[in-house]
Amino acid sequence: MKLKNIFTLTVASTLGVLQKVIFLFRSKLAPRNAHFKTFIYAIAASLFLISCGGGTTPKYLSEPRVDVSKWTPTKEVILKKDSLNLVKAIVPVQDSTEFLIISNNQICNFSNNILTKDCKTLTPGLSDLAVIKNTSQEPSYIVGGGLWGNPSAAVFDSNGQLKWKKESGFDAIGKTAVLDDGEERFVVLENKNQELLYLNFETGEVVRKGSAKRIIGSADFTGDSHYELLAATGETDFAVFNGKEQEISRLTLSDDYWYEPVLTSAALPFVVFSAEEILEVYDSKLKIVKKYKAAGAGSKMHVVAATFIGNAPDAPFAALYSGRGGWHRSILYVFSSTGELIYKEILGDDFQSITAVPSNNKKIILIGGRNEVIRYSF
DSSP, X not given: OOHHHHHHHHHHHHHHHHHHHHHHHHTTOSOOGXXXXXXXXXXXXXXXXXXXXXXXXXXXXXXXXXXXXXXXOEEEEEEEOTTOOBXXXXXXXXXXXXXXXXXXSEEEEEETTEXXXXXXXXXXXXXXXXXXXXXXXXXXXXXXXXXXXXXXXXXXXXXXXXXXXXXXXXXXXXXXXXXXXXXOEEEEEEOTTSOEXXXXXXTOOEEEEEOOOEEEEEEOXXXXXXXXXXXXXXXXXXXXXXXXXXXXXXXXXXXXXXXXXXXXXXXXXXXXXXXXXXXXXXXXXXXXXXXXXXXXXXXXXXXXXXXXXXXXXXXXXXXXXXXXXXXXXXXXXXXXXXXXXXXXXXXXXOEEEEEEEOOSSOOEEEEEEBSEEEEEEX
């Protein structure tokens, strides 16, 4: 579904709700006094759910099931923890047996299928986060932002210790990114005036402002151990910028690509775009390397996490699709190295993180969902 079509449907639905509200006021059915705030909150919640694609779960996603299994995996829940909440990242620490499991409110060390120590609570919690790695590709910091700008940005070390936080509320809401200019490292976020704020990575102090860009994410796109920024400069225009705001590479897509891309966690990242059943993978220079067909991915579903399982790009590929709004369903797709769909599973809840596990004779992935991590061995 194209951007303009989604916008039209959203506007039409919103106007329909407003029409009902106006009718209530005219007919004096609207609640008054003590109930007025509740009434307004209900309206606001309805408009929010409409705008982000809420509603009932589609029938084809109603029951968890396996639709395609040309390669039959061994599936095992390796971590179940009720207080964990939604797992946002699964990061290898040293080898294929030790990982950091990071949710929006906790960070856990997981080794040889057990938690090696008590999980650390992330305070404040983060609704969006990224893991920053050192030159040895080991996780060193967690950078992100909270809901409604509380906090707008925060940095934790890999043990869950808060380094600093910046709370700007509605003045700065959205994704954060990390950027290096060769001399200094920054945390970058967008303010309400659509300017980029450059915060000193060590202190959180605002150092400078930059031109408007919509942050997608950051990674080492050039292989020089410096983080660059992937940003949208228009509705379907994307570019990679270095710390001096110089454009390194650019990509323009058709308006079929209605949802923002995601980055893989490889040393040199890949950029993954989704548009209904079309799934395209671009390299760190924004050149296309793979194209897949994610059969059964509807217009309100999009990729939230993806990884190659082996030496990219000539390796099997796995992607997680999720719904929007009030849905709590995901689809796991696994493709062979030739692009054939070899496994598809409708999952019973939200799953938003994935990582490949090195193995000599198997293809192994871990996926993170609500309060659990599942391992698939093909």
